Amino acid sequence: MISSARLADICGINPAQVRKDLTYFGIVGVRGVGYFVKELLFETRKIFGLDREWRLGLVGVGNLGWAILRHAQFMSHGYTFVVAFDGKPNRIGTRIGGIEVAPLEAMNSVVKEKGVEIGVIAMKPEFAQEVADMLVSAGVCGILNYAPFQIQCPAHVFVESVDFNLKLDILRYRLTSARSRGRRIRSRPL
Amino acid sequence: MISSARLADICGINPAQVRKDLTYFGIVGVRGVGYFVKELLFETRKIFGLDREWRLGLVGVGNLGWAILRHAQFMSHGYTFVVAFDGKPNRIGTRIGGIEVAPLEAMNSVVKEKGVEIGVIAMKPEFAQEVADMLVSAGVCGILNYAPFQIQCPAHVFVESVDFNLKLDILRYRLTSARSRGRRIRSRPL
Numbered sequence: 437m438i439s440s441a442r443l444a445d446i447c448g449i450n451p452a453q454v455r456k457d458l459t460y461f462g463i464v465g466v467r468g469v470g471y472f473v474k475e476l477l478f479e480t481r482k483i484f485g486l487d488r489e490w491r492l493g494l495v496g497v498g499n500l501g502w503a504i505l506r507h508a509q510f511m512s513h514g515y516t517f518v519v520a521f522d523g524k525p526n527r528i529g530t531r532i533g534g535i536e537v538a539p540l541e542a543m544n545s546v547v548k549e550k551g552v553e554i555g556v557i558a559m560k561p562e563f564a565q566e567v568a569d570m571l572v573s574a575g576v577c578g579i580l581n582y583a584p585f586q587i588q589c590p591a592h593v594f595v596e597s598v599d600f601n602l603k604l605d606i607l608r609y610r611l612t613s614a615r616s617r618g619r620r621i622r623s624r625p626l
Numbered sequence: 627m628i629s630s631a632r633l634a635d636i637c638g639i640n641p642a643q644v645r646k647d648l649t650y651f652g653i654v655g656v657r658g659v660g661y662f663v664k665e666l667l668f669e670t671r672k673i674f675g676l677d678r679e680w681r682l683g684l685v686g687v688g689n690l691g692w693a694i695l696r697h698a699q700f701m702s703h704g705y706t707f708v709v710a711f712d713g714k715p716n717r718i719g720t721r722i723g724g725i726e727v728a729p730l731e732a733m734n735s736v737v738k739e740k741g742v743e744i745g746v747i748a749m750k751p752e753f754a755q756e757v758a759d760m761l762v763s764a765g766v767c768g769i770l771n772y773a774p775f776q777i778q779c780p781a782h783v784f785v786e787s788v789d790f791n792l793k794l795d796i797l798r799y800r801l802t803s804a805r806s807r808g809r810r811i812r813s814r815p816l
Contacts, residue, residue: 446776447776448776448778483799483802483803484795484798484799484802485798485799485801485802486795486798490794490798499693499696500693502693503689503690503692503693503694504790506689513791513794513795514798515794553801554794554797554798554801577801577804578797578798578800578801579797580790580793580794580797586636586637586638588638592804594797594800594801594804596793596794596796596797597793598788598790598793600694600770600788601703603770603786603787603788604680604703604705604744604770604786605674605676606786607744607768607769607770607784607786608674608675608676608680608704608744608768609673609674609675610768610784611675611743611744611767611768611784612673612674612675613673614767614782614784
């Protein structure tokens with residue numbers, strides 16, 4: 437068994453929040469003891485859809501796309517890339533780690549044929565919206581966007597963004613404001 | 627000039643929020659017209675610390691670290707990698723895109739010598755906490771963590787995480803719950 441205190445500790449949040457969140461999904465622990473680990477794993481896997489493989493399609497096989505495909509963690513976690521798309525003629529028809537690179541124009545048919553559920557965009561920002569539109573037209577309802585551009589999609593499509601620069605900008609902002617606070621304090625007259 | 631409505635449109639938020647946020651930083655527009663673009667750029671660059679280069683140190687030069695270093699966007703945005711660290715003897719002393727790979731044990735002195743301000747962790751999750759501790763000991767106050775592990779740092783250190791799997795898990799959860807809602811609706815008796 438595992439206590440909500442231990443779970444909270446692992447997640448860096450408070451135990452009350454852990455209990456509240458699990459209760460929301462109908463998972464109730466034993467008072468003063470905790471949760472059955474086996475039940476917890478079974479239920480959370482079901483909630484997150486971890487009980488089956490998800491089929492991903494990569495759009496853009498430049499440096500970033502290449503790294504994403506090679507990033508082994510993706511594979512070990514219930515995700516499988518079934519196809520990649522690119523616009524550059526010299527990349528079409530090649531294979532990257534066993535994954536076929538198809539032309540962008542074939543997206544509509546290939547997405548259906550291969551059963552792509554989540555599209556991963558690793559294109560330059562100026563093409564992000566265009567390929568997002570193509571993915572949505574092809575029937576994809578989940579998009580993981582690596583391009584530093586805020587794409588717009590219909591309400592039934594879920595979009596998550598991974599923006600390196602944004603994260604760095606947040607850090608930079610925090611460091612800058614922490615330092616200017618420090619300076620302000622130090623420059624106060626004694 | 628640019629209106630708060632136009633800015634809001636670009637950012638995908640509402641105009642009142644744009645005005646509120648800018649006012650927070652002392653940036654006030656012309657009523658009914660908008661903001662002077664030149665002033666807005668100058669002030670926001672200062673706020674985000676974009677008015678100077680920031681020195682990054684990479685920890686881990688596996689596939690992911692390699693991709694991060696090669697990802698040209700980093701460079702064009704006011705960030706410069708000045709050093710990389712790795713634990714594997716065969717990688718030490720090599721250069722990746724002009725960046726020297728130093729041993730982990732040298733972190734303390736190299737961070738000071740090269741003036742590293744932000745550490746970028748691209749290690750396996752089991753080593754993330756250890757290298758985070760090393761970065762903090764060496765005096766780094768900003769960490770961008772790519773490892774799928776929630777690192778713990780002292781309060782004066784700012785941590786941002788880029789977790790691919792987490793983003794995919796969020797998408798998967800949303801798609802799963804949207805589908806089960808759909809199924810529930812369809813299976814209702816007429």
